[in-house]
Amino acid sequence: MKFTAVVVIAPDELEDTVIEQAQRAGATGVTILPGKGIGGETKRTFFGLTFEGAQTVLLMVVGTHLATPILKVMHDLLVDGGGGSRGIAFSIPIDHLTGIDMQQVARFEEHMRREGA
Secondary structure (H helix, E strand, O other): OOEEEEEEEEEHHHHHHHHHHHHHOOOOOOEEEEEOOOOOOOOEEEOOEEEOOOEEEEEEEEEHHHHHHHHHHHHHHHEOOOOOEOOEEEEEEEOOOOOOOHHHHHHHHHHHHHHOO
16 A cells, blocks of 8 residues: 655644544544744734744645545635635655554555445
C-alpha cells in the first residue's frame, strides 16, 4: 500500500471540524500540533500588542487513494465562495515509511472495502 501525508493548517476554532471531516473522508489517525504563523497581511494590534490568531497543524498519514477525497473536504471547509481562505491543506507523497501501526493499515483496508475502492 502507498501512503501520503496530508497536512492541514487551520485556525484553532476549526480543529474539531477539520478532524471530524477528515475522519469522515477516511483518515483514521491525526497528529495535532499547535502553531502560529506569519502571513502576508499586517498583524492586527490591540493597545499596541500584536494579536496573532492561534493555528493548529494537523498531520495525517493516509493511503494515497484517500488524499484527494480528504483535500476536497478540506477545500470546502477552508475556502469561502469569495476566494478567501481560513487555512491551507496539502499532500506530500511518502516514499519510505516505518513505525506505522498495522491496525491502522487494517482500518485503511476496511475503509477501502466499505467504499468499494
